[in-house]
Amino acid sequence: MTLHTLSVSQDPSEPGFVQDPYRFYAERHRNSPVFYWEEYGMWCVADYDQVNGLLRDRRFGRENRWGAPLNPVKGRGHLTDFDRIExxxxxxxxxxxxxxxxxxxxxxxxxxxVERLRPRISALANELIDALPAGQPFDLLPSFATPIPLTVICELLGVPVNRADDLLAWSHAMCEMYVPQRSRQTEERANRASAEFGAFLTAHIEEHRHNNADDLLSALIAVRDTGEKLTDDELISTCVLLLNAGHEATVHQTGNAVKTILEQGGDPRRFFDTPEAAAATVEEALRFDAPLHMFTRFAYEQIDLGPVTLNPGEQVALLLGAANRDPSAFEAPHEFRPGRADQKNVSFGAGLHFCIGAPLARLELQQSLSVLFSRLPDLAIQAAPRFRDSYHFHGLESLPVC
Incomplete structure (x- = not known):
């Protein structure tokens, strides 16, 4: 087959795609699960078995050995602070x-x-529900979905929760760097956020070194100061990664999961009536409507993908959201079936870069959703939810419920 026959054009900002990328994925599964996405300028893989295999294939990697952030790139001086953290x-x-x-x-x-955090997550979920306006519509994302993972990761790291607004702003600005066709303004905003985030953490780490706190940041500092250690830059980069990744995807997944569960109709408590049912429901929510739909890799040697051979330095996009709906891997992939026998989602990745925060995210989702539907079993969507134009992140703009 030629590049022409495998080349596909799909604007990731096109409204229909933003609201339902699964129709596009289904077409790729039918016609060409390995294809060249013109708007991204790279080869993509939608097939579950191949995505799962490539996530584990050490001939591919995340590290760009030919450019930023590890190597200088002409015209990228305005991203110095962002690249330093990356x-x-x-x-x-x-x-x-x-x-x-x-x-x-x-x-x-x-x-x-991580398990010891379960009571804190439950208490926090109850506090947030207690503060909701009685009998009035509210947006679940800022009222419930965002505060839980943000508070938990701040407390876990030992970062002041009263800086949450700043942390959210910095995180959102940095994550915009991964959206396609970003503007110079977006890049400059991400670099400013990186500089401010780094300065905040530098000062906070210095204060933290002397207070003997029992938290993750203190543990990271101790690791840094004895034997094998993190450098100053690595310590800051690690904190940024944990803070950003520790809430961003979980917020999206919480909103997506609540939307999905409420759309099933009936009493939502049936999905959480035992800890085992809650765990199965969360796994199916992760498969059914994942918060991250694309993860890229660089080829480190010449690699045959079937219809195309990649050369060293070329990128391939692994479409996690598509792999999770592959009909060759899942029975009735477009149906929400908690407890399905073929549960094997790749929403947290696989292999070397499997998400280090997966146990925490799973716990937060299981506990927070169990509390939410136990307390508010009659919760209903008040207006059609719409997804944000931010592919390859996949989350709602808002979720009005009552």
Whole structure:
């Protein structure tokens, strides 16, 4: 087959696609699960087995060995602060740097069991519900979906929750760098946010070194100061990654999950009547309408993808949202079926870069949604929810409910 026959044009900002990318994915599954997406200028993979395999294939990686953020790129001086933070992020590195960073971060992360946070998440969910306007419509995203993961990751790291508005603004500005066809203004805004985020963390880390707090940031500082250690830049990059990733995707997934569950009709409590049912419901929500739909990799050698051979330095886009709806991998993929026997979603990735925060995200979703529907079983959507124009992130603009 030629590039011409496998080349597909789909504007990711086209309203119909923004609201329902799954029709496009279904067409790709029928016709060409490996295709060249013209608007992105790269090859994409929609097939579940191939996406799952490529996530684990060490011939591919996240690290750009030919350009930013690790290597200078002409005309990119306005992104110096953004690239500095990205270059120290374990998300953007490969072994041996990734192995060292992830070992240090994971050592601090798993030393405090995620499970112990369950009562705090439950209490926080109840507090937020208590504060809702009685009998009046409200937007679930700022009222419930956002505060829970943001508060939890701030408390876990030891970052003041009263800076939440700043953290949200910095995070949103930096995440806009991953939206296609970004403007110079977007890039400059992301760089300013990176500089401000870095300055805030530098000062906060210095204060934190002397207070002997029992939190993740203190653990990371201790790791940095004894034996194998994080450099100053790596410590800041790690905190930025944990703060951004620790709430952004979970907010989107909470909104998507509530929308999906309410659209099933009936009593939503049936999906959460046991801990096992809650876990199965969350896994199916992650598969059915994931918060991240694309994850890119660089080819490190010449690799045959079937209809095309990638050369070193070329990128491939792994379409997680499409893989999760692949009819060759899932029975009735467009049906919401908690507890399905073929549950194997790739929403957290796989392999070396499997999401380090997956256990925390799962716990937050299970506990917060269980409390929400236990307290508000008659919750109903008040207006048709609309998704934000921000592919490859996939989340709602708002979710008005009552």
């Amino acid at each position: 270059s120290g992020s374990l998300l953007e590195r490969e072994p041996p740097a990734h192995t060292r960073l992830r070992t240090l971060v994971n050592r601090a992360f798993v030393s405090r069991s």
